[in-house]
Amino acid sequence: MNAVPATVLVQSESFIYVLYIVAFSLFIQGLRGLAGPTTAVRGNRTAAVGMAIAVIATLLNPGEGNWGLIALGVALGVAVGVPAARGVKMTAMPQMVALFNGVGGGAVALISWVEFRNYGSTYGSRTVYVGGELGGVIVHVGAVPTYVAIFSVFAAIVGSISFWGSNIAFGKLQEIIPGRPISLGAAQQAVNLVLLVLAVAAGIDLIAGAHSELLFIGMLVLAALLGNALVLPIGGADMPVVISLLNAFTGLSAAATGMALNNPALIVAGMLVGASGSILTKLMANAMNRSIPAIVAGGFGGGGAIEGASGAGEHAGTVRTTSAADAAIQLAYASRVVIVPGYGMAVAQAQHAVRELTKELEDRGVEVSYAIHPVAGRMPGHMNVLLAEADVPYDQLKEMDEANPEFQRTDVSLVIGANDVTNPAAKNNASSPIYGMPILEVADSRSVIVIKRSMNPGFAGIENELYYDPKTSMLFGDAKTAVSEIAAELAHL
């Protein structure tokens, strides 16, 4: 070894910066692993290693201090995070993800607040900045540059929206808050706009040099109100879009924090999350044939429900009901069965019963697959996780584009707790509120069995024409009970 002490090397700016580069490379490599189920576990662990390196790099910073407080914060985080992650049920994943989005956004908003408390007095001025280091790299200039203030304020607003919006989404999914849209009606959009304009105006004032902490707190509160106002009017089935959007917000706010703190790991990680959230938001909105602004404006609940209600009377068609025993016979003599799961399966926690039924059918030589609509459930990929939990092989799960051509050669489609995503009105009825939304074309199969709790219309409040189709039979009841009964009947055949 040479004369330079090791501590000097590892605590040098360049070494720390290189560690950040290693860290974000591992994030990217880890996310690449998520391209397939076989490489995904390793990918997640790779990203975790990257995170450990980023944290260690930060702690190597010569200026680092307040070790006791760091230990306290980490201990609190571990005490909450580990049991939550270990104990959460797969059916409760949407809530969990909403909560995790929220704490991320909250952390960003708090960081911005502390930045303001400590350098805010130099925003918008050329006052000499005598702080110390800004992030991992020393900024050798007099005043805190304006761009730091801009990114910090952006992070504060978006982080605060994400924190409050996510908490509301969590409350709705956990059913602490009613899932139905809660809104101010027509005034909602105007109120949202006013809140946004006021928050941005406060932010601009701060950047321009209004050295008022009260104004900063006011800005956080306005953003918080906006977060509430954005998510409260959004109902159950729009949740996949909202959760994805909040995910994107948290990512972008983290990237902005990275810009303010001049930290490459934060910038890259934040942008990766921002990109992920944005892509998912777009996919979910496309799968509902609705624009993101329309969902954020909280469209469906109002107009759709009224139209649906008036349309309900028109359907004088008869609904055929069936029993578990008849359904079992119908399934047993099929050669190809497609199962279409929806939120009802998640609510009833029926995934294990569904798997058992599949086994019974496969033992009889019936070919079984699952058709998954992108917005089935309450978050992207919700059904896939539940079925994976029940040990359904993932190659049995077909995406919409892959599943639709197959319905024509399907003997029985078994719809379990799915509704709007199977409604032929989306294809046939131009006046339907869901017209144009891509659906699973179960009506193409030779017969359809629908397991549903009641004839109540789904989230969109629209009658499902599928139920009046002569080849459809309805099996009313809780998804888990009904599926178990069919499986039991099959075993007796």
Added chain:
Amino acid sequence: MIIATILTTNLAILVLAGFVGFVVISKVPNTLHTPLMSGTNAIHGIVLVGALLLLGLPGLDDLSKALLVIAVAFGTINIVGGFLVTDRMLEMFKTRPKPAKDDKDEHDHEHGDGGAK
């Protein structure tokens, strides 16, 4: 001049990371979208780094310290909770009987006989 250099360099990183993100995330199949979300929850736990950096600033007052302790706790929840829950989920996708062909091997006879009969 120096400001412009740091800012423009960071902007370049920001933009490039966005493009890389779009390319990489586009390859994630629908099946893995829930693990993707919880995995990205863990990755935005990187805000922990931001909170840690600020805790190194000299002369923080008590309110700043309290806010940062909460931020550290939030970031830690994201990191440990996010990676753990994602790992749990992905393990379920991994441990599965190989489809069709392997069924004839000795493993995987009726598991879980409880229920029917």
